[in-house]
Structure formats: C-alpha cells, structure tokens
Amino acid sequence: MSAKYARYLKLAAAKRHWSALVAQDVVDLNNDEISRSLALQDYDFDASSPEGERWAIEDYLSARELCLEAVRGIGHIGSDKGKQATWDEEISKVIMQAFPFSRYEGMRVDTWRYVAIKLLPELTANRIRLDGDLHGQLFGRVDRNLFGRLWLRADFESRQPGVLKHFKEDNLTGLFERPSLVANFRVGLAVASAVDNFYENGLGPNNKENLVRDFYKRVVRIMAVRNFDAMPDDALRAAIDREATQSLQSVGGLPTL
Numbered sequence: 001m002s003a004k005y006a007r008y009l010k011l012a013a014a015k016r017h018w019s020a021l022v023a024q025d026v027v028d029l030n031n032d033e034i035s036r037s038l039a040l041q042d043y044d045f046d047a048s049s050p051e052g053e054r055w056a057i058e059d060y061l062s063a064r065e066l067c068l069e070a071v072r073g074i075g076h077i078g079s080d081k082g083k084q085a086t087w088d089e090e091i092s093k094v095i096m097q098a099f100p101f102s103r104y105e106g107m108r109v110d111t112w113r114y115v116a117i118k119l120l121p122e123l124t125a126n127r128i129r130l131d132g133d134l135h136g137q138l139f140g141r142v143d144r145n146l147f148g149r150l151w152l153r154a155d156f157e158s159r160q161p162g163v164l165k166h167f168k169e170d171n172l173t174g175l176f177e178r179p180s181l182v183a184n185f186r187v188g189l190a191v192a193s194a195v196d197n198f199y200e201n202g203l204g205p206n207n208k209e210n211l212v213r214d215f216y217k218r219v220v221r222i223m224a225v226r227n228f229d230a231m232p233d234d235a236l237r238a239a240i241d242r243e244a245t246q247s248l249q250s251v252g253g254l255p256t257l
Contacts, residue, residue, distance in 0.1 A: 063098035064119055070094045077126050087127050088150060095147065096154045103185055106155060112148035113139055120147070143176030152176055156192060159185060163192045166199035171212050178216060180223055187228050190237050191219055194244040204248055215247040 070090045077083045105111055116124045116138055127146055128137055136144030143149050153172070156164055164172065175181055175191065182188040195212055198204055204211040219240060228236055 060119060066094050066098040067091060067120055067123060071123065071126075074126075084127070091123075091147070092150045092154050095151045096158055099151060101151070103155065103183075106148075106151055107142055107179075107183060109139070109142060109145075109148075112142055112145035112151070115147045116145055141177070141179075143173070143182075149176065152182065155185070156188065160189050160193070163189060163196055166196050167192075168209070170209055171195060174213055174216050178220055180220055181216065184229060186233065186236060187219075187223075187240070190240040191216070193237075194240055197244070198248075204251065211247055211251045214251045215244055218243040218247055 070093065071087050074083055074087055074090070077087060099106070099111075099115070101111065124138070124146055137146050139145075141148075142152055153164060153176075167175075175188070175195070180187075181191050194215065198208055198211060222239070222243060226239060228239070231239065
C-alpha cells in the first residue's frame with residue numbers, strides 16, 4: 001500500500017489520469033485498512049507549524065483524530081448534497097485547530113495532497129465526488145483540494161469573522177482560484193470585504209456574478225502595477241474600494257461621477 005501511494009504522489013501531478021486510479025483506491029479502502037501506520041509511512045513532507053517547528057508524529061495523529069471525530073456521525077455521503085454541506089461545515093469548524101499552518105504552509109499544494117490521500121483517506125473516500133474533478137480534489141490547487149479549500153475559507157473567517165457570509169459558491173471559487181488575491185491575506189480580506197459590501201448593501205444588480213467577476217479581474221490587473229504588499233492597510237483598502245466602485249459603474253449600473 002505505501003509504495004503504491006508514494007508512486008501516486010510522484011506521478012499524479014504530472015499525469016492527470018492517475019487521479020482516477022488514486023480515487024478508486026481511496027474509495028475501495030475500508031476502516032480495517034486505515035491505521036496509524038498508513039497515515040505515517042513513507043512520509044517525506046516537512047510541514048511546519050506557524051512557529052516554524054517541524055510537526056511531530058503526534059501532531060498529525062492528533063489532527064487526524066480531530067477530523068475523524070468531527071464527522072463521525074454523518075454516515076455515508078454519496079451524492080447527498082445535504083450531507084456534503086454538513087461534512088464541509090463540520091470539517092471547517094475544526095480544520096484550523098487541526099492544522100494551524102502558517103499561510104505559507106497552508107497554500108502549499110503538497111500539504112493538502114498528503115492530508116487527502118495519506119492522513120485522512122477514509123474521509124476522502126466518503127466525501128470525494130467521483131464524477132467531479134478528481135485531479136483537483138486530490139492533487140490540484142489548494143482551492144480545489146477537499147481539505148485545502150475548507151482550510152482556506154476557515155483562515156479567512158478566523159481573520160475577519162463573517163467576511164464570507166454572503167458569498168455564493170461561484171464568488172468563493174472565483175476568489176480562491178486567483179492566487180494573487182489570496183496569497184496575501186490583507187489583499188484577500190480587502191477584496192472579500194468589498195464583495196460582502198455588494199451583498200450587504202444591495203449594490204449593483206440582483207444577480208451579482210458578473211459584477212463580482214469584473215471586480216476580481218480589475219484587482220488582478222491593478223496588482224501588476226501597484227505594490228499592494230508595501231501599502232498600509234488604509235491605503236490598500238482604499239485602492240481596492242476604488243476598483244469596486246469602477247466595477248459598479250461598469251457592470252452594476254452605478255452612475256459615473
């Protein structure tokens with residue numbers, strides 16, 4: 001088992017069709033095959049805690065037990081959208097406690113490959129969508145990974161509670177799939193706050209998908225010529241709010257002043 005998973009980890013990122021094989025193997029696992037040794041063997045990823053210290057074996061076992069306990073009563077999920085939402089909600093409640101990674105570690109693709117395939121394979125087996133993007137759910141960007149996307153959302157909420165409360169799924173995907181918007185949490189929070197303001201105050205059209213998409217594109221474009229990292233918080237928020245106003249004028253029907 002361990003040699004096979006090691007081979008998958010090396011090849012799957014480059015060869016998309018391996019994802020289906022990995023997914024099927026994960027689904028074929030049963031609880032008797034999931035053990036402490038499976039979660040730890042052949043592990044060569046050096047993840048760090050926010051303090052920069054290498055995690056010990058006990059840290060990963062603790063994270064594993066926390067996640068297992070969170071969804072223990074949900075049962076088989078399959079295509080039940082209600083159970084899918086409940087699973088996501090319960091994992092989101094504990095994932096920051098289970099994996100208190102720095103933003104750098106949390107944005108690393110291999111962090112969540114390990115979690116999905118080797119540390120929590122039985123949870124992956126229950127939640128994975130076999131008719132969906134298998135490569136993304138197991139090996140893709142953080143925003144596509146089963147656990148990475150929930151960690152990213154929880155990270156936003158931990159820094160500014162409620163900032164994503166009005167977000168539709170497309171809004172969230174559009175934000176998270178643009179690394180330049182989420183790699184720096186200050187930029188990500190400023191953008192998320194502007195989108196939340198669209199919904200909170202009823203700005204723009206009733207269907208805000210095109211408005212939000214235009215806003216994201218504007219911020220990405222301006223980041224090519226403005227150094228947001230060097231800006232103080234007030235200046236950064238003001239710059240992003242100006243782009244939000246531009247989007248409202250262009251797409252949302254706000255009169256140009």
